[in-house]
Each structure stands twice: as structure tokens, then as C-alpha cells.
Amino acid sequence: MRLSRFHLHTTKETPADAELVSHKLMLRAGMIRKLAAGLYTWTPLGLRVLRKVEAVVREEMDRAGAVELQLPTIQPRELWEETGRWGKFGGQLLKIKDRKEAEYCFSPTAEEAITDFARQELSSYKQLPVNFYQIHTKFRDEIRPRFGVMRAREFLMKDAYSFHVSDEDLAREYENMKAAYIRIFTRLGLEFRAVQADSGAIGGDASQEFHVLADSGEDALAFSTASDYAANVETAQAAAPGPRPAAAEEMRKVETPVQKTCEDVAALLGIPLQRTVKSVAFFGEQGFVLALVRGDHSVNEIKLAKVDGVGEYRPATEAEILEHLGSEPGFLGPVGAKKAIRVVADREVAAMADFVVGANEPGFHLAGVNWGRDLPEADVVADIRNVVAGDRAADGGEIRLARGIEVGHVFQLGRKYSQAMGFTVLDENGKAVVPAMGCYGIGVSRIVAAAIEQNHDEAGIVWPVPMAPWAVAICVINPKKDPQVDEAAESLLQELKAAGIDAVLDDRGLRPGPMFADMELIGIPHRVVVSARGLEAGTYEYRARRGGEAEALDRAQLLQRLAG
Amino acid sequence: MRLSRFHLHTTKETPADAELVSHKLMLRAGMIRKLAAGLYTWTPLGLRVLRKVEAVVREEMDRAGAVELQLPTIQPRELWEETGRWGKFGGQLLKIKDRKEAEYCFSPTAEEAITDFARQELSSYKQLPVNFYQIHTKFRDEIRPRFGVMRAREFLMKDAYSFHVSDEDLAREYENMKAAYIRIFTRLGLEFRAVQADSGAIGGDASQEFHVLADSGEDALAFSTASDYAANVETAQAAAPGPRPAAAEEMRKVETPVQKTCEDVAALLGIPLQRTVKSVAFFGEQGFVLALVRGDHSVNEIKLAKVDGVGEYRPATEAEILEHLGSEPGFLGPVGAKKAIRVVADREVAAMADFVVGANEPGFHLAGVNWGRDLPEADVVADIRNVVAGDRAADGGEIRLARGIEVGHVFQLGRKYSQAMGFTVLDENGKAVVPAMGCYGIGVSRIVAAAIEQNHDEAGIVWPVPMAPWAVAICVINPKKDPQVDEAAESLLQELKAAGIDAVLDDRGLRPGPMFADMELIGIPHRVVVSARGLEAGTYEYRARRGGEAEALDRAQLLQRLAG
Known part of the structure; x- marks a missing residue:
């Protein structure tokens, strides 16, 4: 990709209404533009990042055996009445009347729609277990949309729903999904924690949240140094205290x-x-x-x-x-x-x-x-207290505190929805049973913002390679003055492409300062400078976005570095 | 992909409410399921086809130099008021009030939103020309939704919008997009025509429709045997008649x-x-x-x-x-x-x-x-008459008639939207000019139905290879009885995968009759049968969906056939 043919539009100004660093940087880098409150356009640059996240989520859901489908975003009131959520969901449910005055909502989640699909499609235990997922637009009418795509009204979500003949099988799939989530966030290069959660209003028996760790996170988390145990401070427990000492003083x-x-x-x-x-x-x-x-x-x-x-x-x-x-x-x-x-x-x-x-x-x-x-x-x-840093954990480790941004959630829903919607399948004995359900969500667009909260510096975004719009920026000095510099850059671009490395060639003809600043702002992990002077010496200047000195590398060294 | 891990659900019954053959076959093949009037769930099978179409559209739009972004589906009334379309668009515009009583619509098209984006992003002729596109959910509140996804209310559309400093440059991009559309429909393996259109209510100077030819098409088309000339019969012209003969009779x-x-x-x-x-x-x-x-x-x-x-x-x-x-x-x-x-x-x-x-x-x-x-x-x-088959065309050819399904449309919009929304850029002389616009749509989900209208037989769908859910069905006879048959099928699956051929292994254990009927119904272009008897003889039974006899091929012959 040549940047001259791509619409990149960065700005120096820090937007006045943006509070979070991710919101500021996404606006400054030109990843998103506001259309209205809580409604954002994903620019070509932003969409590249969003699609990279989406691709990793899709690959790992497929690997875990889930099957992708797509439900309509507009869903009829009747289905939501069956579970009582038409009334109970609250103001976040965007209600809509069509030209015939029939009532619908813009799906904020899809338990009803998928259960309706399942009761049409599934009739026998032989078709179970099955885990359907979609990666699709959702809408929640937030009363105070803010923080850019972190709490937007329209957003991209991966939502999965599994169906099982037994609670044991649901528990198995729940663990399978947790493992998939761990693979997803690990592959994306994010520091995260799987956290025990209070399942709150969604109901159900067991649930866990996945949080990207970031100082700006809305949620306070407690985790132990001795195990994977982590919990929202709302529910985190320290180890029980020892026995009460004998009284030594008078009152x-x-x-x-x-x-x-x-x-x-x-x-x-x-x-x-x-x-x-x-x-x-x-x-x-x-x-x-x-x-x-x-x-x-x-x-x-x-x-x-x-x-x-x-x-x-x-x-x-x-x-x-x-x-x-x-x-x-x-x-x-x-x-x-x-x-x-x-x-x-x-x-x-x-x-x-x-x-x-x-x-x-x-x-x-x-x-x-x-x-x-x-x-x-x-x-x-x-236990009626909040844990504090330094508490002993039940596993013998020490409790530490961190802040997190919730980007995923897994639930064992049980039979709440299948029961309410009268969904049964025949079991091995020909008896109608109500399937148990799990649901598994990932805030795909929110991950983009959360990753920035965790990975940024004074100069801008510092993408983990798997989420970067491009892994490598090839910066050309004076491309119009020196055609052979542009040719060398193009040949490098093609060589990287052949090696499966996603690179962009900055041929916009900017001076080095503004060009480097742009590539730092938009967070490209690797920068390579191609200049006439370098070509004479047979070298390319390499610098990592995460820091370190610029180095002059020959072509073989450069390719080795970028492949590594 | 093993079919036992994929949710395939075909039915024998022809649905009562489906009129079009594509609607019937999509329901019977289990590609879509109705959620409500004009609202369809794309099942895992259907979504595979939809994604294949989407991928070809995306590749060719990228190749043509268009840049992908994504606009919100929910768009504020204010923007639509700027062009007067809030009132003029008619009942197809799904209007929505949020919790604060602010008014929005579900985007049926996005001229307003993209022009708003452009006026925030583009300020100089140097940033032009640019062609932004998205592949995203749209909604049109059809008064009588019918024909399945052919005329659904919620659908997937590719919409592109280009901006230019001059009419000449718009005309150039218009031709560029037409060429891209021809590549798209050719790659999809569809018989189609580019057709002169009456631009109707959308306005603007020049427009052309792309139709998939099918007897069930809603539109009547006229085309010439001598050139690419084609037009909707609404506007098609025959050659002008010769001179009037002299009078020979008395009245x-x-x-x-x-x-x-x-x-x-x-x-x-x-x-x-x-x-x-x-x-x-x-x-x-x-x-x-x-x-x-x-x-x-x-x-x-x-x-x-x-x-x-x-x-x-x-x-x-x-x-x-x-x-x-x-x-x-x-x-x-x-x-x-x-x-x-x-x-x-x-x-x-x-x-x-x-x-x-x-x-x-x-x-x-x-x-x-x-x-x-x-x-x-x-x-x-x-010229006030409809052309008829056999008319002489202006190019000297003969006019023939066909029916078509509109799947694409390119427009030269001119300055209708940019003018109304006060969008200007500075030209080379520093003067503010109103950019000319083009818009280019493709009905991605509609293509799936149109392809079926054009490609089906008594047994079901006959997919062109580029749109097929899988190019090859590997049918395993008695997989549970003969583990080595399943192993051979698996090794063939992996070999095809390595060769870049998308195959599915039907390991559901169905008897050959129902298994073959399923694979024919869902339209898989190539069928390979792996059986114990065949393995003994060192052969695989091959049959093309488009017809022809079953052949016994050895592995090398089979691979050659499938790669061809």
C-alpha cells in the first residue's frame, strides 16, 4: 500500500471534548470521526485496525468449533416480549416503529433472536452441542455516550451463543470459550486478565470477564501473585484471617x-x-x-x-x-x-x-x-470489605490491584432464555428437554480503544504488531527528487509483501520530521527510512516504535529484523 | 471443514410463502431463515456464500483504488434535512427516535453521511480525487418485503462515493468503477449486462445499471447483437427508420x-x-x-x-x-x-x-x-415506443430482449449533495470549489439470490465456483464403518486445502442418496465420493454439479480435474 493512495488525515490539535487518551489519539490519528453523539465513522485507517482485531477473533472462534452466522440488527418486539426484556432492558434498548407501526429494536445483544433461530433449526440432541456466533453491529442507547468508541452507542461486537443438552456440556463449552478468549487476547498482544465477575442483570450461574489492563480502566481488579485468580474488586476476596488472639488489655x-x-x-x-x-x-x-x-x-x-x-x-x-x-x-x-x-x-x-x-x-x-x-x-x-493491595490471597499469593477495561464476557446462562421461549429438543430417550445455553461476548471495537489505553506514549499510539494498521512504515526521503529511492522503497515493499509482512510506503513527499511524527502518532511498530544517502551506503535506517536507537542495517539484516 | 461440525439444515418441503425459485432454494438449502417480515438470518451456509461475494467486491474495489471505511448505520435527521431527503425519501426511510427524542434514520444509502465526512476531512484539491466505500448493513422499509433476500428490508450493500474537482475527473472515475463492476460480475461467474438506466429519483447526469440475466428478473432489458449496448426497455431506443416512401394509394x-x-x-x-x-x-x-x-x-x-x-x-x-x-x-x-x-x-x-x-x-x-x-x-x-425483439439497433446490430435483476448501479451525481451540504475544497488557485460526486452501489446480498435465479436446476442450486460455499464436496461412504475411508477423505481434504481449493467433507454418515441430494441442493460444483470399494481400486468417483457422467479418477487425475 502506498500512502499517497490512502486517505490518511492526522491532526496536531488535541480535541477539546475527548477525555480518554485513546479517544484523543484515535481522533488525532484520524482513525474515527464523529457523526453524532456516540456514532462514529471508522476511517480507512481505523477500519484497518478494526478488521485486524475482527480477523483474530474470527479465526479463534472458528478454531474453537463455533460456527458463524449473521442475525438481523433489527428485531421484532414480539421476541423480546417472550423473555420480558422488552420492558426490562431499560433505556439502552433503541425501540423503533416501522411504516406499519410494528415495533422493533436495534439489537443490543441477541439472546432472543438466536433462541428463536435455534428453536426453528434444532430439534434433536444429535444437533447439539452447537455454538453460533456473529460479528455484527450492535446498538445501545447509552444515556451519556462518551470516550469515543469505548462507550459508543453503535459498536461492533462478537456475540456467541451455545446450546447443550446438559449442564456438564455447557460447563465444558464455557471452558472451551475461555481458552479461545485467552488465545484471542494473547494473539492480539494485549496484557489482560480473566476476572471473576458478578453476573449482575444478565442472570445465570457462572460468568467471567476479560479485562485489558490499563490505568484508565473503569473497573478495579484484584489479582493474586500466586495464580491466575483475578476478580473485580466488587467481588474479590482475600484469604480468611487466622484465629482470634487472646485478650491482653482491659477495655x-x-x-x-x-x-x-x-x-x-x-x-x-x-x-x-x-x-x-x-x-x-x-x-x-x-x-x-x-x-x-x-x-x-x-x-x-x-x-x-x-x-x-x-x-x-x-x-x-x-x-x-x-x-x-x-x-x-x-x-x-x-x-x-x-x-x-x-x-x-x-x-x-x-x-x-x-x-x-x-x-x-x-x-x-x-x-x-x-x-x-x-x-x-x-x-x-x-466478608464485607474491599480487598486492598498486599492482602493475602486464598491461594497463598499476595493480592495486587490493577485497573481494567472489560473487553470480553463469558456466561453460563442456563435455561433462562430457552425456558422462557419454549425451546426444547428431544433427548436420547425421545423426551423433550430444555437446552442449557451459554453466551460469550467480545467488544471488538472497544478492544481497539482499550489497546491504545494500554499502549501509547507522548508521541502517540504504540500498536502491538497484530493490531497495527501496518507492521512496517517505509519512509521515503524526497521520493520526487530521487526516483531510484522510490524504486528501492517499492522493491522493499514488494519483498515484505511476499514475506507476508504488512507494510505501507509513505510516498507523500513530506519532510522527515512531519512524516516520522505521523508514523509515530498512528503507531506503526517498525520504521524503515529509505534515502539516497542510505542507498549509497547500502543501508536502511531502522527504528522500533517501542524505543531504541535508529540503526543502519543492510537489506538482509533489515529483513531478518522485520521477520523476527 | 467437516460437515459434522458445521450446522447444515436442509429441508425437502418447498416453503409455501416463497414465490421466487431463489427464495425457495435458499430456504430449502438452509441458507437463510426468516426472523420477521423482510428480516433474514444468514445461516452458516448462507453466510459463507455472502462472504465470498463480499470478498470479491472488496478485492476489486481495492484494486480500483477505492478506500474502505465504515459509516454508522444510524444517522441523524439533521444531515438528511440538509439535502431535503428527510422529507422526500419516502416511506422506505426507517425513522427512529432515541431515548432523548432526537431523530435518526437507519441508513438506506449514505450520500449525506459521506458528504458530512468529506467536508470534515477534505479541504484541498490535493486530497482529491478520492473514492470511499463501505460494505455494510442497510435498511429500506419496503412496503411489501418479499422474495427473500431479493427484496429484504435489511440487506448488505457495497456503497462507494467519489469526490472530484472537475466533471472530467468524475467521468474518468465513473469509467473506472464501471470497469471494476465488470471485473466483479465476471469473476463471480455471472452472466450480466451493463445497462443504460433512467437515473430516476436519485438525480444526476449519467447512470448505468448492472443486471444479472435471469428469466425471473423484474426488469426487461434490450441489448444489441453488435455491441455492448444494453438498456432498460424503459429507455432503450432502436435505430431511426429510413426515409418515408412516396404515397402509392388513395385514402x-x-x-x-x-x-x-x-x-x-x-x-x-x-x-x-x-x-x-x-x-x-x-x-x-x-x-x-x-x-x-x-x-x-x-x-x-x-x-x-x-x-x-x-x-x-x-x-x-x-x-x-x-x-x-x-x-x-x-x-x-x-x-x-x-x-x-x-x-x-x-x-x-x-x-x-x-x-x-x-x-x-x-x-x-x-x-x-x-x-x-x-x-x-x-x-x-x-421515439415514443417500446423496442421489440428484432428491431435494428443504432449500432447496426439486432435488438434482443432479456430479463434482468439489478445488482449494481453507478451514478454521476454531480454537485447535488456537495452543493446542498456546503462542501467546498480549495482548488489550485486557492479558490473554493464544490466537488463533483459519483456514487456506486452493489447489492451484495441480492447478488446471492440473483445468482440462484440464473443458476439452478431441478435438484437445486448450481453455484458458479467463485460463489459456492465450498468448491468441492468430499462425500464419505460409511465413515464410521470404515475408518480408512474417513482417513483417505481427510487426507484428500488437506491436500485440496494446501492447493487452495475450498472443500467440505461430508462425514455425517448419511446414506449416499440423501447425502448426494443435499450436496446437489446446496449447489456444490464438484462432488468426489470416497468409498471402500473405490479405495481398493485406487479411484475416486467424480461428478460435476453442472452435469455429465460420474467418472472414476485416480488421485492425480482427480486433483488435476479439481484444480482446472
């Missing part, structure tokens, strides 16, 4: 006139923060709840909501706190409540001795507090 | 008691039909019009509408006819009208002598009529 009231936080109290008393306990008041389904976590920990809201008797909850009001504990916030504690309260202690707190809590009296805390002696054992002991 | 009134048609009058008088003239009464913009065509010809409504003073017209009522000609239909003619009428004679009629027309008196015709002597020369002489 005593200490004056803490203005010290309302654990940090301030620990500093005043000259003790480690880990010896203090934070008391947080909530009002849950069964009334007033006092949640206790260690001073250096924080309450995990999702975990707390799962505690028996808490359920849907809200922070307690000051009036409720005063009514139950007789104090103002800042000095709260589980000892000597005025009214009956439910004490929910984190596992770590339940294993503490000689700790410090608020005295339920403004200006005072209690030190040397011990369970069973100074207060009854907690009503509930559970 | 006379002949009795035609019940003979109201030219055929009946000619039979009664014992003269050729070509000596009679048909008089058809209309009411046009400037009043009563009598259109004259030869007895064996018919009036072409599109041509007539273009005649000066006719414009929008309708058939005249019996009352109007009586008022102007004093007769009832069946005996009408241009001689002796009661009131002033406008006579529009077809070129052929104007060149006739001694002809027969109605006498404007029930039961009578006039014979031996001659222009200038018996009636004044016609008010207008023009």
Missing part, C-alpha cells in the same frame, strides 16, 4: 476530642491503624445495621447487600444513628447501643482482640475492646 | 364492423400488421394528445412523458375521446378530429406511407392514409 475509655477518623485516633493513641475498627451505620431490610471493618479497610457495598438481613440498604440518617447509638457520627461503636442493633462484623474484625472503637459518646473512643467480654459476638460475621 | 374508408384492434383490422384487410397505426388517446399537461405507434408496437410511457407538451399525463376518458374525436375507442385515428388535438407520432409512424388508421367512426377505418396529403404532419415526431 478503657480514651479521650479523642476532635478525632473522628480511625487514622486520627490511631495517630493520637500511637497505635497501628490495623488496631482500630470503623463502624458504619446503615438501614437495611430488617432495620438498623452497624457494619464493622478494620480501620484501614472499607465496606464493599455489593458484599454487604448479600448479608442475611441487610439486603437493599441505605446509609442511616443522623436521627436514626442518634436514636440507636445515642451519639453523632465519628464516635460510633458496637459497645453499649441504646436500642437493639444488628452488628455485622467483617471476618478480619471478628478475628481481632484489644481493638479501638467509638464510645457512642462525642469526644471518646474505647480501647482494649474484646469480643465476648466487652460486647457480645457479632450477629453476623462475613 | 379510402373501409368497413371494419367489429375489428377494433390493429391485429383484427390487418387480418380482415389481409395486410401486414406493420401497415397499421395504433392511435392512443391521453390527456396531458397541454390537453388532449393522440399518440400514434405502429400496429405491432406499444407506447413507452416514460418516453411519452418526456415529449414536449405531454408531461404528466393520464389516459383520456371516453367522454374526452368522444368530445375530441367524435368516436368511441377502437376506431380512433388522427384524420378529421372534431376539435384541435395534439398528434404525437412515433418516428416509425412518421416514416410510413399508405397506412391504416381508425376513421373516428364506429365500424370504419381509413386505408391508404398518407402524411401531408390526408392529414397534416404530426405536431411532434419522437
Whole structure:
């Protein structure tokens, strides 16, 4: 490919409305252009990258035995009514009326459509298992589309749906898909983690997310140094604490006139923060709840909501706190409540001795507090805290934290959709059974943005080779002045093509500075400069986008380097 | 590919609601499944064919220098208001409101979106010419979707748009695209014609359609035996007639008691039909019009509408006819009208002598009529007839008729969209100029159906090799009973793969009859049978889908045949 025949349009200005670095760089490199809120045109440059991702996804899905098809993007309301999602899906579902006032939606996902297809196509256990996938345009009417293609309304998604006669077979395919996803993200050259997820609103029994690691990621992840264990911090667990030590101190009231936080109290008393306990008041389904976590920990809201008797909850009001504990916030504690309260202690707190809590009296805390002696054992002991970096993991490793961008998700859906839509097949005994389903999504267009969040520097994008629009940029110095330079560049281009290396020849006639800047901005992994001076010396200047010095290589050395 | 791992689902029943043979066969072969009216799922089998067409289109567009991008399918009303098409496009435009009540449409074509992209991207003549294309989902809300994917609402289209500083450069690219289209349809193995078209509502200066020839085609085409000239019968012209012969007969009134048609009058008088003239009464913009065509010809409504003073017209009522000609239909003619009428004679009629027309008196015709002597020369002489098979073409050849399915269209749009949307670039002199545009469409999904209309027989589809889901079907007899048969088939599959031949191995274990019927129904061009008996003899049974006897070939002969 000669760049003079390709529409490349880079800009120096950083777009005002772009927050994320990937959004800025995709605009500056000219990969996308906005048509309207959350709607982007993929320019020729952007589309090259998108197609490379798509090709890897397709190859690995095929390799895993999934079969590609394509469902319509516009789907009738009737199908979505069968599962109740026409009403439940929420505002992200773009609803449409056709000229005959019949109702449709633009598919944001396709469980209904594929189950409808399956119930027409599949009637016998002999046709199962089967895994259908498509790579197709989706639409979610985001209330606040932003971050470019990271959270666009129209986007490209790979969605796969498998059907099974048994849960065991679904579990097998689920593992098969996880392995395929690992191959996909590995091949794309991305640093990623498979993460245990809370399956949330989609429902089902087991699910896992795939995250590209990037500091700008929306999701906080916890992973262990000792295994592949990784989880969203929403659900991550540390190892259970050891046994509770014996009490060594007497309980005593200490004056803490203005010290309302654990940090301030620990500093005043000259003790480690880990010896203090934070008391947080909530009002849950069964009334007033006092949640206790260690001073250096924080309450995990999702975990707390799962505690028996808490359920849907809200922070307690000051009036409720005063009514139950007789104090103002800042000095709260589980000892000597005025009214009956439910004490929910984190596992770590339940294993503490000689700790410090608020005295339920403004200006005072209690030190040397011990369970069973100074207060009854907690009503509930559970893991209700967020993990922190340095926690011990259940596998013996150390927990570290990272931020991630979700680019894939695998679910064991079970029979939620097949049951609702009355889909059965005959099993080996001629009995009608409802097949179990799995679904497996990859945000193909989102991967492009996530890869940039993970791979960029001051000069622009730094593509992993498998996603780069071209692996090699052949920069020609003065192509119009020196025809033999252009010829040498063309012959190199053809030689690379024959070797299966995807290269672009920059014959636009720009000066070296702007030309190199463009190739760096658009992130081409390898740069080769062809100049009259180099040709005289029999060399090409090579430089890697990821850094390092420019080197003068002869043709054989150059080809070896680029093939490597 | 092993068929046991592919979801193939053929049926014997002919679907009740399918009229066209392509629709029936696509359903029976299991290429598509209906989701809702005009909305089809492409099954794994169907998608393989669709992708093959897509790949050829993409390769030839790239070869022609066009650059691929992708526009959103959902496009804002504001853009369509700029060209006035939000209101004018009609009911086929699927209009959508998002959650914020902002209005959008599902793109049925993308002149507005691409011109918006171009005006953001292109500012200098140096960036022109450029031809952007996409292969993407489109939606047209057909009032009566039918014929399967032939006239579906959601479909796959290749649409390209070029931008030029001059009309000459647009004309050059227009020819370039026509050449690309010819390569595309030739490579796909289709019999087709490039046809002059009436550009109709899309507007613009020049346009041409590409039709796949098939008896079931919606469009009637005329083409010449002497050149590439072809036209929709709506606009096709025959060669102009020779000079008018001298009058040889006297005008006379002949009795035609019940003979109201030219055929009946000619039979009664014992003269050729070509000596009679048909008089058809209309009411046009400037009043009563009598259109004259030869007895064996018919009036072409599109041509007539273009005649000066006719414009929008309708058939005249019996009352109007009586008022102007004093007769009832069946005996009408241009001689002796009661009131002033406008006579529009077809070129052929104007060149006739001694002809027969109605006498404007029930039961009578006039014979031996001659222009200038018996009636004044016609008010207008023009080509207002449909061509018929056997007409002489302007190029000296003979006109033949065929039916076609429109699968491509190229337009010179001129400045209609760029002007309306205020898109300018600076020319060489720094002056702002409005670029000329071309647009070039191919109905990718429609090609699949059109190819079947052209290529099928009693047993099913007969794919041209470039579009076939697989070029070769390797049919294994008793794969479970004879493992070495399966092994031989697998080794053949791998050998073909290495030779770049796309083959499928039918290892489903069906009996030969149903297996062969499936492979014929889905149209695989080459069939190879691998059986224990054949292996013993060292042969494979080969048969071409297009017919011919089954042959026993050894491996080398077989490979030669399949490579050829």
C-alpha cells in the first residue's frame, strides 16, 4: 500500500471534548470521526485496525468449533416480549416503529433472536452441542455516550451463543470459550486478565470477564501473585484471617476530642491503624445495621447487600444513628447501643482482640475492646470489605490491584432464555428437554480503544504488531527528487509483501520530521527510512516504535529484523 | 471443514410463502431463515456464500483504488434535512427516535453521511480525487418485503462515493468503477449486462445499471447483437427508420364492423400488421394528445412523458375521446378530429406511407392514409415506443430482449449533495470549489439470490465456483464403518486445502442418496465420493454439479480435474 493512495488525515490539535487518551489519539490519528453523539465513522485507517482485531477473533472462534452466522440488527418486539426484556432492558434498548407501526429494536445483544433461530433449526440432541456466533453491529442507547468508541452507542461486537443438552456440556463449552478468549487476547498482544465477575442483570450461574489492563480502566481488579485468580474488586476476596488472639488489655475509655477518623485516633493513641475498627451505620431490610471493618479497610457495598438481613440498604440518617447509638457520627461503636442493633462484623474484625472503637459518646473512643467480654459476638460475621493491595490471597499469593477495561464476557446462562421461549429438543430417550445455553461476548471495537489505553506514549499510539494498521512504515526521503529511492522503497515493499509482512510506503513527499511524527502518532511498530544517502551506503535506517536507537542495517539484516 | 461440525439444515418441503425459485432454494438449502417480515438470518451456509461475494467486491474495489471505511448505520435527521431527503425519501426511510427524542434514520444509502465526512476531512484539491466505500448493513422499509433476500428490508450493500474537482475527473472515475463492476460480475461467474438506466429519483447526469440475466428478473432489458449496448426497455431506443416512401394509394374508408384492434383490422384487410397505426388517446399537461405507434408496437410511457407538451399525463376518458374525436375507442385515428388535438407520432409512424388508421367512426377505418396529403404532419415526431425483439439497433446490430435483476448501479451525481451540504475544497488557485460526486452501489446480498435465479436446476442450486460455499464436496461412504475411508477423505481434504481449493467433507454418515441430494441442493460444483470399494481400486468417483457422467479418477487425475 502506498500512502499517497490512502486517505490518511492526522491532526496536531488535541480535541477539546475527548477525555480518554485513546479517544484523543484515535481522533488525532484520524482513525474515527464523529457523526453524532456516540456514532462514529471508522476511517480507512481505523477500519484497518478494526478488521485486524475482527480477523483474530474470527479465526479463534472458528478454531474453537463455533460456527458463524449473521442475525438481523433489527428485531421484532414480539421476541423480546417472550423473555420480558422488552420492558426490562431499560433505556439502552433503541425501540423503533416501522411504516406499519410494528415495533422493533436495534439489537443490543441477541439472546432472543438466536433462541428463536435455534428453536426453528434444532430439534434433536444429535444437533447439539452447537455454538453460533456473529460479528455484527450492535446498538445501545447509552444515556451519556462518551470516550469515543469505548462507550459508543453503535459498536461492533462478537456475540456467541451455545446450546447443550446438559449442564456438564455447557460447563465444558464455557471452558472451551475461555481458552479461545485467552488465545484471542494473547494473539492480539494485549496484557489482560480473566476476572471473576458478578453476573449482575444478565442472570445465570457462572460468568467471567476479560479485562485489558490499563490505568484508565473503569473497573478495579484484584489479582493474586500466586495464580491466575483475578476478580473485580466488587467481588474479590482475600484469604480468611487466622484465629482470634487472646485478650491482653482491659477495655478503657480514651479521650479523642476532635478525632473522628480511625487514622486520627490511631495517630493520637500511637497505635497501628490495623488496631482500630470503623463502624458504619446503615438501614437495611430488617432495620438498623452497624457494619464493622478494620480501620484501614472499607465496606464493599455489593458484599454487604448479600448479608442475611441487610439486603437493599441505605446509609442511616443522623436521627436514626442518634436514636440507636445515642451519639453523632465519628464516635460510633458496637459497645453499649441504646436500642437493639444488628452488628455485622467483617471476618478480619471478628478475628481481632484489644481493638479501638467509638464510645457512642462525642469526644471518646474505647480501647482494649474484646469480643465476648466487652460486647457480645457479632450477629453476623462475613466478608464485607474491599480487598486492598498486599492482602493475602486464598491461594497463598499476595493480592495486587490493577485497573481494567472489560473487553470480553463469558456466561453460563442456563435455561433462562430457552425456558422462557419454549425451546426444547428431544433427548436420547425421545423426551423433550430444555437446552442449557451459554453466551460469550467480545467488544471488538472497544478492544481497539482499550489497546491504545494500554499502549501509547507522548508521541502517540504504540500498536502491538497484530493490531497495527501496518507492521512496517517505509519512509521515503524526497521520493520526487530521487526516483531510484522510490524504486528501492517499492522493491522493499514488494519483498515484505511476499514475506507476508504488512507494510505501507509513505510516498507523500513530506519532510522527515512531519512524516516520522505521523508514523509515530498512528503507531506503526517498525520504521524503515529509505534515502539516497542510505542507498549509497547500502543501508536502511531502522527504528522500533517501542524505543531504541535508529540503526543502519543492510537489506538482509533489515529483513531478518522485520521477520523476527 | 467437516460437515459434522458445521450446522447444515436442509429441508425437502418447498416453503409455501416463497414465490421466487431463489427464495425457495435458499430456504430449502438452509441458507437463510426468516426472523420477521423482510428480516433474514444468514445461516452458516448462507453466510459463507455472502462472504465470498463480499470478498470479491472488496478485492476489486481495492484494486480500483477505492478506500474502505465504515459509516454508522444510524444517522441523524439533521444531515438528511440538509439535502431535503428527510422529507422526500419516502416511506422506505426507517425513522427512529432515541431515548432523548432526537431523530435518526437507519441508513438506506449514505450520500449525506459521506458528504458530512468529506467536508470534515477534505479541504484541498490535493486530497482529491478520492473514492470511499463501505460494505455494510442497510435498511429500506419496503412496503411489501418479499422474495427473500431479493427484496429484504435489511440487506448488505457495497456503497462507494467519489469526490472530484472537475466533471472530467468524475467521468474518468465513473469509467473506472464501471470497469471494476465488470471485473466483479465476471469473476463471480455471472452472466450480466451493463445497462443504460433512467437515473430516476436519485438525480444526476449519467447512470448505468448492472443486471444479472435471469428469466425471473423484474426488469426487461434490450441489448444489441453488435455491441455492448444494453438498456432498460424503459429507455432503450432502436435505430431511426429510413426515409418515408412516396404515397402509392388513395385514402379510402373501409368497413371494419367489429375489428377494433390493429391485429383484427390487418387480418380482415389481409395486410401486414406493420401497415397499421395504433392511435392512443391521453390527456396531458397541454390537453388532449393522440399518440400514434405502429400496429405491432406499444407506447413507452416514460418516453411519452418526456415529449414536449405531454408531461404528466393520464389516459383520456371516453367522454374526452368522444368530445375530441367524435368516436368511441377502437376506431380512433388522427384524420378529421372534431376539435384541435395534439398528434404525437412515433418516428416509425412518421416514416410510413399508405397506412391504416381508425376513421373516428364506429365500424370504419381509413386505408391508404398518407402524411401531408390526408392529414397534416404530426405536431411532434419522437421515439415514443417500446423496442421489440428484432428491431435494428443504432449500432447496426439486432435488438434482443432479456430479463434482468439489478445488482449494481453507478451514478454521476454531480454537485447535488456537495452543493446542498456546503462542501467546498480549495482548488489550485486557492479558490473554493464544490466537488463533483459519483456514487456506486452493489447489492451484495441480492447478488446471492440473483445468482440462484440464473443458476439452478431441478435438484437445486448450481453455484458458479467463485460463489459456492465450498468448491468441492468430499462425500464419505460409511465413515464410521470404515475408518480408512474417513482417513483417505481427510487426507484428500488437506491436500485440496494446501492447493487452495475450498472443500467440505461430508462425514455425517448419511446414506449416499440423501447425502448426494443435499450436496446437489446446496449447489456444490464438484462432488468426489470416497468409498471402500473405490479405495481398493485406487479411484475416486467424480461428478460435476453442472452435469455429465460420474467418472472414476485416480488421485492425480482427480486433483488435476479439481484444480482446472
